[in-house]
Amino acid sequence: MRKALRLRRLSRPHDDRYLFVPLDHSVSDGPVVPRDRWHDLIRAVVLGGADAIIVHKGRVRTVDPAVLGGCALIVHLSAGTAHMADTHAKVLVGEVDEALRLGADAVSVHVNIGSDTESRQLADLGTVAAECERWNMPLVVMAYARGPRIGDAAGSAVLAHVVNIAADLGADIVKTNLARPAEEMAEVTASCPVPVIVAGGPASEASLAAHARTAMATGCAGLAVGRRVFTSPTPMQLVAELASIVHAPVGASLVHALTSSLENR
Helix, strand or coil: CHHHHHHHHCCCCCCCCEEEEECCHHHHCCCCCCHHHHHHHHHHHHHHCCCEEEECCCHHHHCCHHHHCCCEEEEECEECCCCCCCCCCCEECCCHHHHHHCCCCEEEEEEEECCCCHHHHHHHHHHHHHHHHHHCCCEEEEEEECCCCCCCCCCHHHHHHHHHHHHHCCCCEEEECCCCCHHHHHHHHHHCCCCEEEECCCCCHHHHHHHHHHHHHCCCCEEECCHHHHCCCCHHHHHHHHHHHHCCCCHHHHHHHHHHHHHCC
């Protein structure tokens, strides 16, 4: 029951659709935005209608709970940097009970299927999944086909395998890439027993909106868009547009209600 309540908080309109904004890139690639813009970015993401933000445990300390409002908090437990000898490697840097003490609504881990360290990452996923069951904590798994044995441009058969690995090992929601060609994503989502959300998207906002519509049309349960949001000159408007696509037809009314509520604080 407690896990179900936390899962419900990950979808603000409670329609089992999700728009997550990952902001964990400061570990993998470097600062997301300058320190003096961080508060404004969070506020823009919340006002735009994101269902959750994803950050590492230390970054949670910089998030004002009053600004976060009804937007859920997901604490990311995996890490790796662009400077590592193997950039596909991920290690655990946090635990589920730490995330609970920070007030998280869910945790996430990253697994690269096809990487040289796949076995270690799968073992870590199993450990985290067991802890999530112990603490009734929802688990989001960022599962990708990446590494020397697969390559990044995975077709539907490989992606279906990847998302089902994540589901079978305990994921409640799986984040992965859109299939190429995109129409084949319907085969991936139809194969998976838990919701699948799509990562990233094209650089241009018009193409990103088309990417979002394609994902939803092929049975995806939502999006996880980070870099395109925090590098946008108008992050609130971009998040609002994506929220209206993910949560259609309730998206526009949700954004209006959120904006009115938070701007009156």
